[in-house]
């Protein structure tokens with residue numbers, strides 16, 4: 182009998198990882214990681230707390246231990262550092278809703294792949310419709326808190342001569358955390374959060390809850406159809422938004438330049454082509470992005486820098502953001 186020359190096991194690994202991910206999601210949904218925060222617990226104790234059978238619960242805990250989300254010790258199972266930080270619902274870095282949000286995108290692609298490939302389904306419309314739901318906003322914010330948001334805030338704090346009593350705009354601001362954190366940091370600053378009309382309407386409650394209603398105005402607009410105005414802002418922010426406009430970065434850069442006051446800064450945060458991401462992750466993200474009707478989720482440093490320079494921006498600076506340099510931050514100033 183013939184034997185194969187190549188190793189097919191990586192495809193089988195991917196097949197099995199689907200079950201592993203479902204186990205993580207279900208464990209988070211049923212509060213398994215929350216339960217384990219209360220100390221090492223035996224499989225019987227976990228099963229008792231969650232109303233499960235002991236034997237399959239032990240199998241689940243062993244699976245999670247194999248994935249390094251759970252640590253097994255002499256007195257039972259406990260959360261690993263990564264599970265304690267990202268899968269316990271009271272943690273500031275909880276990712277439950279972020280994972281649910283991405284799972285919904287992935288499920289849509291999986292279920293509609295044939296239609297997407299034949300051009301019979303418009304996922305961009307579906308995605309845009311979803312951005313204003315409470316769950317999507319919370320999921321988007323949870324994902325931002327993995328590090329990209331903190332690093333963007335840190336970069337803004339270093340911008341030379343930023344007018345701290347000026348006006349900012351948070352383009353595609355969604356949950357509003359970037360602009361709200363900046364306004365809390367700069368008490369003299371005011372701002373506008375620009376997003377699709379249904380998203381701008383939905384974020385109003387979050388702004389009121391932070392008592393920033395008098396300083397941050399949500400403005401509904403579709404950047405594909407409307408322009409930003411001229412000489413209006415001291416700081417323009419676009420976090421994970423420019424990928425929607427990657428086929429006309431020069432045109433967008435010109436609009437951003439025009440919208441700033443002289444000396445004003447533009448800051449972009451987007452996925453980093455040169456980041457240290459798992460190539461399988463990058464390939465699937467890019468596939469989902471393209472079948473959804475966007476050109477690319479990643480924007481190269483040279484591509485954006487070239488567009489900003491052509492539009493007239495000066496003092497360009499850039500640095501990676503987040504773990505594994507997943508994001509790229511780039512800032513430029515209007516002369």
Ligand SMILES: C[S@@+](CC[C@H](N)C(=O)[O-])C[C@H]1O[C@@H](n2cnc3c(N)ncnc32)[C@H](O)[C@@H]1O
Pocket residue numbers: 309312321322325352353354355356375376377380402403404405419420421422425
């Ligand atoms: C991936 S989310 C980024 C949210 C947030 N800036 C962050 O980094 O966490 C993209 C946001 O851009 C908004 N958006 C997408 N297309 C837009 C358009 N044509 N005009 C205005 N906003 C748009 C979406 O509604 C969504 O809120």
